[in-house]
Amino acid sequence: MADYGTKISSPGVSVLTAADSQLRLTSKRKCLKVAAPQQTDITTVFGGLFATGSGSLGFSLAFIPVVIPFINYAGAIYIMPFVNLDLSFTQAYHFVDSNSVNFDVTTDAAATVNIYTYLSETERVI
Amino acid sequence: MADYGTKISPVSTNVLSAVGSDLVYSSRWSNFKLHSVITKTVSIPDGDTGAFDLVDNPIPYAPMHLPFCESTTTIPGKWRFGTMAGTLFMPDDLDWASVGVRYRPAPDNDFLLFVSHFGAGIRTFTFKIAIFVDSPQSAGAAIPSVGDFGTKTAGPGLNVLTALDYQLAMTSKYQSLTVATDTSVTAVAPSTQATYAHGLGYVPIFLPYIRVGSVAYPIPSNFEDHSVIHHAEGWISNTTLYVDSACDGSTSHTFDFLIFNERLV
Numbered sequence A: 001m002a003d004y005g006t007k008i009s010s011p012g013v014s015v016l017t018a019a020d021s022q023l024r025l026t027s028k029r030k031c032l033k034v035a036a037p038q039q040t041d042i043t044t045v046f047g048g049l050f051a052t053g054s055g056s057l058g059f060s061l062a063f064i065p066v067v068i069p070f071i072n073y074a075g076a077i078y079i080m081p082f083v084n085l086d087l088s089f090t091q092a093y094h095f096v097d098s099n100s101v102n103f104d105v106t107t108d109a110a111a112t113v114n115i116y117t118y119l120s121e122t123e124r125v126i
Numbered sequence B: 001m002a003d004y005g006t007k008i009s010p011v012s013t014n015v016l017s018a019v020g021s022d023l024v025y026s027s028r029w030s031n032f033k034l035h036s037v038i039t040k041t042v043s044i045p046d047g048d049t050g051a052f053d054l055v056d057n058p059i060p061y062a063p064m065h066l067p068f069c070e071s072t073t074t075i076p077g078k079w080r081f082g083t084m085a086g087t088l089f090m091p092d093d094l095d096w097a098s099v100g101v102r103y104r105p106a107p108d109n110d111f112l113l114f115v116s117h118f119g120a121g122i123r124t125f126t127f128k129i130a131i132f133v134d135s136p137q138s139a140g141a142a143i144p145s146v147g148d149f150g151t152k153t154a155g156p157g158l159n160v161l162t163a164l165d166y167q168l169a170m171t172s173k174y175q176s177l178t179v180a181t182d183t184s185v186t187a188v189a190p191s192t193q194a195t196y197a198h199g200l201g202y203v204p205i206f207l208p209y210i211r212v213g214s215v216a217y218p219i220p221s222n223f224e225d226h227s228v229i230h231h232a233e234g235w236i237s238n239t240t241l242y243v244d245s246a247c248d249g250s251t252s253h254t255f256d257f258l259i260f261n262e263r264l265v
Helices: none
Strands: A007-009 A023-026 A038-043 A051-058 A065-073 A076-079 A091-096 A100-107 A112-124 B033-044 B050-056 B065-071 B079-081 B096-104 B110-117 B123-132 B178-187 B193-197 B204-212 B215-218 B221-225 B228-236 B240-244 B253-263
Touching: A038 A051, A038 A100, A051 A112, A065 A091, A065 A100, A076 B065, A091 B221, A100 A112, A112 B178, B033 B050, B033 B110, B065 B096, B065 B110, B065 B204, B096 B123, B110 B123, B178 B193, B178 B240, B204 B221, B204 B228, B204 B240, B215 B221, B228 B253, B240 B253
Parallel strands: none
Antiparallel strands: A007 A023, A038 A112, A051 A100, A065 A076, A065 A112, A076 B096, A091 A100, A091 B215, B033 B123, B050 B110, B065 B079, B065 B123, B079 B228, B096 B110, B178 B253, B193 B240, B204 B215, B204 B253, B221 B228, B228 B240
């Protein structure tokens, strides 16, 4: 890159000669900036064969942001969307519209699950 | 935003007037701080349709992570997100049935990797998980430090001198996740597939989405369009991003995605 802007290198790497790929941060490359993860608790209700529940996380932005949610269920953490590995009914999906992240969760029995969501207020999907 | 903290704008953008989406960096938000990319292969024996294995988490708490998987035997060089979420096949490997990654907290503190495949012979799958210092549970812990030097920034209300790595907005101890491309491609009906040449020359970390109306669904995932549930897939090589709506081809679909500069392979 041209020799101007902001560059930060790691210990042992000269910031003056480092390639972009060696820099920890450079004003040539935009960081994915995220807010602290927010927790949404969803309680599923048993309906005879399995239990379902839904929830949402609202936001007020002029675009549809990057979101990365994780679900904490039965002592394990999965990045969403996911379907459980043990052939149970457990699954969790999400989608993002213009003002909220929407979660749909299915479990074998009634349960309360925790969803932790990273949301970027600066980087957009749409 | 409040007029304090550290802000970095790109060339020709006034840092004083730039909004958050214009900034390269701002201490108002956190960067994802890349710790490492861990690798584990899982082989399905001949005659079996599934296998699993474990790989240790290199940091002592639940990390932000992005898992990816390659069917090394059948379609090498193409990496998809490491969750399956409802499909029964990959568009270019119809025998690939499912894949999953589960983080198991302490005392296990590891990842359980699962894959199923209906093909014949020994089939090897390679998992790569990008591990970040950040924690979705906001319950991180100290990681052995390289020392009290370098550049660190903390968000408002946090003492940069005492903050743990996962609490920092940015630290030169770890690589920040940076955006190489954020754009879209459209699969024009009757085709359900589209490609994008990313030009990086290596396999990067990426996040793909399919757009339905004004809603974004992450992929792989199920999505509803015209009251029909479909399943979209995305995978990436060292040259190209591939996406597939797996629809009937009656409707064009747009795929949005972020490709990062940071290397997966």
